[in-house]
Amino acid sequence: MARDSTRPTSRDVARAAGVSQAAVSLVMGDKWRGRVSETTAERVRRAAHDLGYRPNLAARNLRLGRTRTVLLVVPALTTEFFAGVYTGAARVAAEHGFGVVLYPSPEGIGPARDPFASAQAALDGVIASSMAADALTAIRGDQLPLVMLDSDPAGSTGAATVNLDIADGIRQVADHLLALGHRRFLHLAADVGSWTFEVRARELAARLAAVPGSALRTAHAPLSIEGARSATEAALSGPGPRPTALVCDDDKLAAGAYKALRRLGLRVPEDVSVTGLDDLALATAIDPELTTVRLDAETFGERGMRALLDVLDGRVPSRDDIPVDLVVRGSTAPPPGD
Amino acid sequence: MARDSTRPTSRDVARAAGVSQAAVSLVMGDKWRGRVSETTAERVRRAAHDLGYRPNLAARNLRLGRTRTVLLVVPALTTEFFAGVYTGAARVAAEHGFGVVLYPSPEGIGPARDPFASAQAALDGVIASSMAADALTAIRGDQLPLVMLDSDPAGSTGAATVNLDIADGIRQVADHLLALGHRRFLHLAADVGSWTFEVRARELAARLAAVPGSALRTAHAPLSIEGARSATEAALSGPGPRPTALVCDDDKLAAGAYKALRRLGLRVPEDVSVTGLDDLALATAIDPELTTVRLDAETFGERGMRALLDVLDGRVPSRDDIPVDLVVRGSTAPPPGD
DNA sequence: ACGCATGAGTTATACGTAAAACGTCGGACG
DNA sequence: CGTCCGACGTTTTACGTATAACTCATGCGT
Numbered sequence: 001m002a003r004d005s006t007r008p009t010s011r012d013v014a015r016a017a018g019v020s021q022a023a024v025s026l027v028m029g030d031k032w033r034g035r036v037s038e039t040t041a042e043r044v045r046r047a048a049h050d051l052g053y054r055p056n057l058a059a060r061n062l063r064l065g066r067t068r069t070v071l072l073v074v075p076a077l078t079t080e081f082f083a084g085v086y087t088g089a090a091r092v093a094a095e096h097g098f099g100v101v102l103y104p105s106p107e108g109i110g111p112a113r114d115p116f117a118s119a120q121a122a123l124d125g126v127i128a129s130s131m132a133a134d135a136l137t138a139i140r141g142d143q144l145p146l147v148m149l150d151s152d153p154a155g156s157t158g159a160a161t162v163n164l165d166i167a168d169g170i171r172q173v174a175d176h177l178l179a180l181g182h183r184r185f186l187h188l189a190a191d192v193g194s195w196t197f198e199v200r201a202r203e204l205a206a207r208l209a210a211v212p213g214s215a216l217r218t219a220h221a222p223l224s225i226e227g228a229r230s231a232t233e234a235a236l237s238g239p240g241p242r243p244t245a246l247v248c249d250d251d252k253l254a255a256g257a258y259k260a261l262r263r264l265g266l267r268v269p270e271d272v273s274v275t276g277l278d279d280l281a282l283a284t285a286i287d288p289e290l291t292t293v294r295l296d297a298e299t300f301g302e303r304g305m306r307a308l309l310d311v312l313d314g315r316v317p318s319r320d321d322i323p324v325d326l327v328v329r330g331s332t333a334p335p336p337g338d
Numbered sequence: 339m340a341r342d343s344t345r346p347t348s349r350d351v352a353r354a355a356g357v358s359q360a361a362v363s364l365v366m367g368d369k370w371r372g373r374v375s376e377t378t379a380e381r382v383r384r385a386a387h388d389l390g391y392r393p394n395l396a397a398r399n400l401r402l403g404r405t406r407t408v409l410l411v412v413p414a415l416t417t418e419f420f421a422g423v424y425t426g427a428a429r430v431a432a433e434h435g436f437g438v439v440l441y442p443s444p445e446g447i448g449p450a451r452d453p454f455a456s457a458q459a460a461l462d463g464v465i466a467s468s469m470a471a472d473a474l475t476a477i478r479g480d481q482l483p484l485v486m487l488d489s490d491p492a493g494s495t496g497a498a499t500v501n502l503d504i505a506d507g508i509r510q511v512a513d514h515l516l517a518l519g520h521r522r523f524l525h526l527a528a529d530v531g532s533w534t535f536e537v538r539a540r541e542l543a544a545r546l547a548a549v550p551g552s553a554l555r556t557a558h559a560p561l562s563i564e565g566a567r568s569a570t571e572a573a574l575s576g577p578g579p580r581p582t583a584l585v586c587d588d589d590k591l592a593a594g595a596y597k598a599l600r601r602l603g604l605r606v607p608e609d610v611s612v613t614g615l616d617d618l619a620l621a622t623a624i625d626p627e628l629t630t631v632r633l634d635a636e637t638f639g640e641r642g643m644r645a646l647l648d649v650l651d652g653r654v655p656s657r658d659d660i661p662v663d664l665v666v667r668g669s670t671a672p673p674p675g676d
Numbered sequence: 677a678c679g680c681a682t683g684a685g686t687t688a689t690a691c692g693t694a695a696a697a698c699g700t701c702g703g704a705c706g
Numbered sequence: 707c708g709t710c711c712g713a714c715g716t717t718t719t720a721c722g723t724a725t726a727a728c729t730c731a732t733g734c735g736t
Contacts, residue, residue: 009692020716025694037714059692061396062721225623255623262625285563285593285624287600347722358686363724375684397722400691 008051017047024048028055127304131194145311147304150196153319160311162303165321166196166277167203169293170247172326173275174207176291177245180334182273183211186243187218188232188253200249200277217243221253228256229263236264244272244335251276251283254290254331269333279327288330295324346389355385362386366393465642469532483649485642488534491657498649500641503659504534504615505541507631508585510664511613512545514629515583518672520611521549524581525556526570526591538587538615555581559591566594567601574602582610582673589614589621592628592669607671617665626668633662 010024017024019040026032027044036044047053130151146159153161177185187204190197201218208214221231228248236242246261248254254276258268266272268288276283276292283290299322307317348362355362357378364370365382374382385391468489484497491499515523525542528535539556546552559569566586574580584599586592592614596606604610606626614621614630621628637660645655 010694011692021693022695022716022718023714025692026715029694031695034712035714040714056400056692058396058399059721060694062394062400062691062723063693063695064721225619252619258625259623281563281590282620282623285590285597285620287596287625348724349722359723360686360688360725361684363722364685367724369725372683373685378684394722397691398724400693400721401723401725402691 007056008053009056010053013044013048013051013053016051017044019044127308130196131192145308147308147311147317149300149304150194152195160307160317161319162300162307162317163321164196164295164300165323166199166293168321169277169295169324169326170200170203171207172324173247173277173293174204176326176328177247177273177275177332178211178214180273180332182245182335183214184241184243184245184335185214185216186232186235186246187216188228188235188246188248188257189218189220190223190249190253191220191227192223197249204247215241215243221256223250223252225252225256225259228253229259232257232260233263236260236266242272245332246272246274248274248276251278251280251290251292254292255282255286258286269331271336273332273335275332283327283329291329291332292327293324294327296322345394346391347394348391351382351386351389351391354389355382357382465646468534469530483646485646485649485655487638487642488532490533498645498655499657500638500645500655501659502534502633502638503661504537504631506659507615507633507662507664508538508541509545510662511585511615511631512542514664514666515585515611515613515670516549516552518611518670520583520673521552522579522581522583522673523552523554524570524573524584525554526566526573526584526586526595527556527558528561528587528591529558529565530561535587542585553579553581559594561588561590563590563594563597566591567597570595570598571601574598574604580610583670584610584612586612586614589616589618589628589630592630593620593624596624607669609674611670611673613670621665621667629667629670630665631662632665634660 010028011021014021014024017040023032023036023040024044026035027041028048032041126145127147127149129149148159148161150163150166151159151161153163185204185208187201189201205216208216217235219231219235221228232246246254246257248257254274257274261268261272261274268274274290276290277295279292279294283292303320303322310317348366349359352359352362355378361370361374361378362382364373365379366386370379464483465485465487467487486497486499488501488504489497489499491501523542523546525539527539543554546554555573557569557573559566570584584592584595586595592612595612599606599610599612606612612628614628615633617630617632621630641658641660648655
C-alpha cells in the first residue's frame with residue numbers, strides 16, 4: 001500500500017526515456033509531427049506507460065488557462081429528467097473533448113455555498129458504488145484512497161467498504177411474509193452482476209431453507225419496469241402451483257410486477273403479495289402502496305464520506321453495516337384461502 | 339461583454355493594496371494572525387473585493403498538491419436513491435471543506451472514458467436550469483459564458499437560452515382534451531416560481547380563453563406526490579360542478595392526483611381525465627398509464643451544450659425551441675355522459 | 677549597552693506543464 | 707563553396723499560488 005508514493009511527472013518520464021521534459025510534453029500532447037522522430041516518440045510512450053504517468057491536470061490547467069470543463073447546474077438530482085439532460089450534454093461534450101461536472105444546487109447543505117466550490121479539480125479520493133463496475137478497473141489504475149459502497153467486504157481489494165445491511169432487510173421481508181402464512185415464493189431478481197443483488201438471492205434462499213414446506217423460484221429481469229413486467233408475466237404463466245408472494249430486488253421491479261399481475265387478472269395483495277426494496281417515491285405512487293425495505297440513502301452517503309476522510313487521515317474506518325427498516329404498506333396480506 | 343478580460347490575480351490585488359503578493363496570500367488564506375496587522379488585512383480584503391478577485395484554483399491545487407475534492411462514482415443518474423447518497427456525502431464534505439463532484443458512469447457515451455476526465459478543474463462556462471434559481475445569483479458573480487435552460491428568452495439577462503417548446507406541449511394537451519369533449523378543466527400547478535411553470539399556466543389559459551363555454555380552475559401544489567394528492571383532494575371537494583379534465587404540470591403531480599381521485603372514489607379516465615408532462619418512467623408505472631407530453635431530455639442537454647460551445651467560440655447560438663410530443667395513453671377519455 | 681523576542685512585512689522558490697525560442701547537423705541547391 | 711532548410715531536439719520561461727526563509731524596527735529585561 002504505497003499510497004503516498006508521489007506520482008511520476010513528465011520529468012520522470014523524460015529521465016526514463018533519456019529525453020528532455022519538453023519532448024515528453026510534445027509527444028503526450030500529440031503535437032510532435034516533424035518535431036520528434038517516431039522511434040523517440042515510441043520510447044517516450046513506453047516509458048510513460050511503464051511508469052504509469054498521468055499528466056497533472058492542475059498544472060496543465062494553470063499553464064493553458066483553460067479547462068475544457070463545463071458546469072451543469074440542475075435543480076436537484078432527484079429527477080430522471082435531468083439525468084437525461086446530463087447524458088446528452090456529456091455526450092456532446094465528450095465529442096468536443098470537454099468534460100461535464102454536475103452541480104446539484106444544494107438542498108439543505110448549509111448556507112448557499114459557492115456553486116463552484118464543488119466543481120474543483122482533481123481528486124484526493126474516490127467513493128464508488130459497486131454497481132458502477134465498469135468504472136472500477138479504471139479507478140484501480142490510479143491508486144487513490146478508495147471507499148466502496150455496498151461491495152463484498154471479503155473482496156480481494158482491501159479497500160474500505162461501507163454497506164447497507166441488505167441481508168437483514170431481506171430477512172425482515174421473509175419473516176414478514178412467513179408470518180402472514182406464505183410458503184410459495186417467487187424471487188424477482190435484478191439481472192445485474194453486483195454484490196448487493198447477490199446478497200439478496202443468497203439471504204432469501206438461506207432464510208427459506210430453514211422453513212420446511214417452503215418453496216422458492218427465481219425469475220431474472222433487467223432493471224426496468226418493462227423488463228420486470230415481461231419477466232414476471234412469463235414466470236407466472238408457467239406450470240405448477242402459483243407463488244403467493246413475490247419478493248422483488250427493488251421498487252422499480254415491483255412496479256413492473258404490478259403491471260404483469262394486472263394483465264394476468266391477479267389482485268395485489270388478495271391473490272399475490274408483493275414486496276420491493278429501496279422505498280423510492282415510486283413505492284407510494286403505485287396502487288396499492290408497496291411494502292418495501294427503506295434504505296437511508298443520505299446516511300449511506302454520509303458514512304461513505306466519513307470513511308473516506310478516515311482513510312485520508314491514515315485511520316482505518318470502523319466497519320459497520322447501516323441498518324435498514326421494513327415498511328409495511330398495502331401490498332402484502334395473508335395468502336388466498338388462509 | 340468584456341468576457342475575456344483576464345481575471346485579476348493575487349498580484350493585482352497586492353498592487354492595489356500596496357503590499358506584496360505574499361501578504362495577499364496570507365490574508366486570503368486566513369493564516370495571518372500575528373503576521374499581518376488588522377488594518378493592512380482589511381485593506382487587502384477591500385482591494386480583493388473591489389477587483390472581484392477569486393483565487394485561481396488550478397494554481398492553488400498545483401501548489402498544494404491537494405484538492406479537497408472527492409469523486410462520487412454512481413451507476414447512473416436515474417435513481418432517486420443515488421441522489422440521496424450524493425446529498426448526504428456533499429453535506430459531510432462541506433462540513434470538512436471538501437467538495438463533491440459526480441461521475442455518473444457513462445451509458446452510451448462513446449468508449450469507456452477515463453473516469454476522471456469528466457472531473458477536471460475550474461470552468462470555461464456554465465449551463466444552468468432556470469429552476470436552480472438560488473444558484474444563479476452566485477453564477478452571475480463570475481461572468482462566465484452562460485447558457486440558460488428553459489428560461490424566459492425575453493429575460494433581462496442577455497444570456498443565451500435553450501428552451502423546450504412547453505407552450506406547444508400545453509397546446510397539444512388542451513387540443514386533445516377539447517377534442518374529446520372536455521370543457522371544465524382543473525390545472526394542477528406546481529408551486530414553484532420558475533419560468534417553465536409560468537408558461538404552462540399562461541398557455542393553458544390562453545388556449546381555453548378561445549373556447550366559449552370552457553371553464554378553468556387552478557390548484558397549487560408543491561412538487562411532490564403527497565402535496566399533489568392533498569391539493570387535488572381539496573380542490574375537488576369544493577363546491578360547484580366537478581372538472582372533467584385535470585391538467586398537471588408534471589408526471590409526479592399526476593401520480594399524486596391519481597391517489598386523490600382514488601380516495602374520492604373517482605375513476606381515471608371514466609370520471610376524470612388526467613394528463614402529465616415529462617414522460618418519466620413513473621408515467622407508465624401507474625394505472626392507467628398516463629397521457630403526457632414527452633420531453634426529450636437528452637436533446638435538451640445536447641442543444642444546451644452546443645449553444646455553450648457556440649458562445650465559447652464567439653458565435654451567437656441559433657435560437658430554436660425544441661419540439662415536444664403528446665403521448666396519448668389510457669388516462670384520457672371523453673368526459674362522463676358524452 | 678547588549679541580546680533577544682515579537683510584530684509586520686517582504687523575497688524567493690517550487691509545484692508540473694506547454695510552448696516559444698533557440699541549437700545542431702547533414703544534405704540540397706544555386 | 708556558401709548557405710539555407712528541415713528534422714530532431716533542448717533550454718528556458720510563464721502560468722498563480724502558498725509558504726519557508728529572511729529583513730527590519732521596536733520594546734524590554736538585565
